[in-house]
Amino acid sequence: MSNPFYAEWPSPFGLPSFSDIEPIHFEEAFQAGFDQNNEEIDTIANSLEDPTFANTVVELERAGELLSRVADVFFNLSIADTNDQIEALELKIAPRLAVHEANIYQNSKLFQRVMNVKESGVSLDADQAQLVSDLITEFVRAGASLDESTRQEVKKLDTRLATLMAEFGQNVLKDSNAFELIVETPSVLAALPQWVRDAALAEGDHRGCSGQHVFTLSRSSITPCLQFINDRALREEIYRAYSCCGNNDDVNDNKKILSEIALLRAQRASKLGFADHAAFMLSDRMAESSDKVRNLLDQIWQPARARAEEEAVALQKVIQDEGGNFTLAPWDWLYYTEKLRKQRFDLDEGQYKPYFALERVRQGAFAVAQKLYGIRFQRLEDVPVYHPDVDCYRVEEADGTFIGLFMTDYFARSSKRSGAWMSHYRAQSHMDERVTPIIVNCCNFQNSHPCLLSMDEVRTLFHEFGHGLHGLLSRVRYPSQSGTNVKQDFVELPSQIMEHWATEPEVMQAYARHVDSDESIPIALVEKLIESEKFNQGFATSEYLAASYLDLAWHELGDNVPQVDDLEAMVAEGIGLNAAIDPRYLSTYFQHIFSGESYSAGYYSYIWAEVLDADGFEVFKENGIFDPQTAKAFRKHILQAGGTADPGVLYQRFAGHEPVVEPLLRQRGLA
Numbered sequence: 001m002s003n004p005f006y007a008e009w010p011s012p013f014g015l016p017s018f019s020d021i022e023p024i025h026f027e028e029a030f031q032a033g034f035d036q037n038n039e040e041i042d043t044i045a046n047s048l049e050d051p052t053f054a055n056t057v058v059e060l061e062r063a064g065e066l067l068s069r070v071a072d073v074f075f076n077l078s079i080a081d082t083n084d085q086i087e088a089l090e091l092k093i094a095p096r097l098a099v100h101e102a103n104i105y106q107n108s109k110l111f112q113r114v115m116n117v118k119e120s121g122v123s124l125d126a127d128q129a130q131l132v133s134d135l136i137t138e139f140v141r142a143g144a145s146l147d148e149s150t151r152q153e154v155k156k157l158d159t160r161l162a163t164l165m166a167e168f169g170q171n172v173l174k175d176s177n178a179f180e181l182i183v184e185t186p187s188v189l190a191a192l193p194q195w196v197r198d199a200a201l202a203e204g205d206h207r208g209c210s211g212q213h214v215f216t217l218s219r220s221s222i223t224p225c226l227q228f229i230n231d232r233a234l235r236e237e238i239y240r241a242y243s244c245c246g247n248n249d250d251v252n253d254n255k256k257i258l259s260e261i262a263l264l265r266a267q268r269a270s271k272l273g274f275a276d277h278a279a280f281m282l283s284d285r286m287a288e289s290s291d292k293v294r295n296l297l298d299q300i301w302q303p304a305r306a307r308a309e310e311e312a313v314a315l316q317k318v319i320q321d322e323g324g325n326f327t328l329a330p331w332d333w334l335y336y337t338e339k340l341r342k343q344r345f346d347l348d349e350g351q352y353k354p355y356f357a358l359e360r361v362r363q364g365a366f367a368v369a370q371k372l373y374g375i376r377f378q379r380l381e382d383v384p385v386y387h388p389d390v391d392c393y394r395v396e397e398a399d400g401t402f403i404g405l406f407m408t409d410y411f412a413r414s415s416k417r418s419g420a421w422m423s424h425y426r427a428q429s430h431m432d433e434r435v436t437p438i439i440v441n442c443c444n445f446q447n448s449h450p451c452l453l454s455m456d457e458v459r460t461l462f463h464e465f466g467h468g469l470h471g472l473l474s475r476v477r478y479p480s481q482s483g484t485n486v487k488q489d490f491v492e493l494p495s496q497i498m499e500h501w502a503t504e505p506e507v508m509q510a511y512a513r514h515v516d517s518d519e520s521i522p523i524a525l526v527e528k529l530i531e532s533e534k535f536n537q538g539f540a541t542s543e544y545l546a547a548s549y550l551d552l553a554w555h556e557l558g559d560n561v562p563q564v565d566d567l568e569a570m571v572a573e574g575i576g577l578n579a580a581i582d583p584r585y586l587s588t589y590f591q592h593i594f595s596g597e598s599y600s601a602g603y604y605s606y607i608w609a610e611v612l613d614a615d616g617f618e619v620f621k622e623n624g625i626f627d628p629q630t631a632k633a634f635r636k637h638i639l640q641a642g643g644t645a646d647p648g649v650l651y652q653r654f655a656g657h658e659p660v661v662e663p664l665l666r667q668r669g670l671a
């Protein structure tokens, strides 16, 4: 049988013919895709014609079609429904793809042609000008403008950094795996909620000590420990083990590794012409500079710090009231917070989960999209999907015009990576002809009957659905500007803003109906849920911001890299961090920034996007959360626009003003 990747998909709506794809087809098609793309790049770079937008930039957009077709399917399956063959191939393909892409963006002839297009002063449409400008940034960041010997030095730094980052991650994993806490004291166990004990027993099974309650250093294990273990010395032991991860002066120690990472990143930035690593990373972000990031963090820091101080006083009072004769420490914070939470809210999952049956919530999300944008979701039977858990929907405008396909893949299984994400099997574009999007949402909900979601999972479903709308409603010309192909600190706006509708009382009361009685969720419960989310936000915001400041500090260094402890102390002192709060991640296990590159000098982006979504939802609230004009503006300027313009400009077009922090402060209960 011929390789199915070599032709357009024959299935309805252009869905990949999953059942025709054999593992062997991937490798073959990747090879053909690389070859074809290399030929295309050579042709563009070595053309004898004068460079024009059409013969250079548009041709680049057209190039790599086969490679995209195979990569889109392969990398989706490798995270959503993998197997041994896919895993083995991924190890081979991922580094080749990285080298392939680097070669394109380090191609100095190609870079020169793109520069010539820009410098020719030819008049371009706004999306075209943006495309040229983003392309140039990408070339510069990859080192295309450097002389050959400097470029080789940068390559050497890249290679060394890749090794160091991998070692960093492995050390964190080794330290985490090496630690286990077996709790046997009956009085300690008795104080733990049932679900925590169940999880600890499951971990015991997993580690070959059946019947024992085992806790580990993973965040999902450590958090309930610190919340519920009533033995203070035990809490301290586990907290110290956690916060010393990668910092035990043994073979797994990360201090030297991360110091070298910081140093090499600074050196690379300097060779590439940037002041420091933060400037290098932020050149491709909405935030643009670390000054702007710091300015935003500072505006949130002051109220967060003040609230955290109040929270600390309240917790200290609980300690005293119980006759405790000690000062609140980091291993006490969550424990006493839980006590206060119970006093104030007395809310447990059993009260609200029956209102959040999966199908209800999914239909609730669809209903919000229909009310906002007039679009409809129609379930399709008998279309090829890659796994029986997958549901496929035809998405259309109010007038029936076809928009694209939306797949949901909600259940956990062993062939799927953990977490939740949105992705595409085909991105929207409209160069020569209209290409409609095929979008997927993946989650990891427990496949139980009925499947009842927690509040976090409800938010996750709405969040990924928001990304899904960004992909579905995209209406751009060029593939590289499509849907979620936007700056990293802007991409969470459509997803996070969607979460707001999930908890709006009128929306929640419509979709959240009791699984047995079909009764709508009581308004008092909705209000309690919303109110409880503002609880302990001084702490949560402070630990997050402290980690963001730490991230920036590591990446604004030059050749002088201080000791890890010194830099951490300097950051904590600089912002006046409460002694009972540590940054959410300390340097030696801060994997976001040291075991990969993309969130280095980028940990701030979560709250950056939250400022946008809180401010954006405020616009909806002022005009009505389903106001047609506001929805139309959001669709036009944000969801349809993809990466066709500067995100700050897009946001301004939608909201009519620059985003401000006050809505976020109110949302977190800090104002």
Ligand SMILES: [Zn+2]
Pocket: 463, 467, 492, 495
């Ligand atoms: Zn997201």
